Amino acid sequence: MSQLFGEVAGAYHEARPGYPAEIVAAIRAYHGGTPDLLAEVGAGTGLATATLLGLGAPTVCVEPDPRMAAVLAARFPQVDVETAAFEEWTPPAGGVSALACAMAWHWLDPATRNRRAHDALRPDGTLAVFGHRYDYVDPAQRAAIRAAFESADPQRQADRPETWFRDDIAGSGLFTDVRASLYRRDLPLDTAAYLRLVATFSPQLRRPPALRERVLAALVATIDGFGGSVVLDLRTTLVLARRPA
Known part of the structure; x- marks a missing residue:
């Protein structure tokens, strides 16, 4: 599953929305300045990397899929990309002063991810985990699009609670000063852009071609019925935590 997205590596960077610049300011303020060394795990094609580079920290990106890692390395030659x-x-040696993970915490082994993150950090180091949740500004659009998904594929996709990774990190007992922030923005998409986005989602990638x-x-039929556009309520949650000194 860690290499599921390699199939759409070329389109992923263009189809997925990026991250708000406020994340950089929040990490810097929490950390108390620019980290000496930042590691980003599950970096994909570098959507979060583009934002995290705003910290001005030397950065190593860890990505298991070689196809995604190749796109990442080509886009950001200034970072050290490790395919693993x-x-x-x-x-x-000595660990990193900050470790970030965007939209990939759920792909990491739940039995070990907190311990590995803790052990990769230096004492007093910062863990920053963040990701998007997609909703719809118009409740009527939400209901119609959900119905469209279910009409084609009745198998329901269970959503995790919005606070799940904050609860996961805090519940590990390995970190202190766990904080969560929410950033929201409207994201209008035409039919083609929305379809490109859906094509990068793991439930869609797991489905057989037909x-x-x-x-x-x-x-297509549903969104064209709205006049060819949909407005997403894009919610980005940032969780910050500290390895005890």
């Missing part, structure tokens, strides 16, 4: 699963990655096409056809 987080569970197999060896942090630099079922993927049925889902997309149902979405």
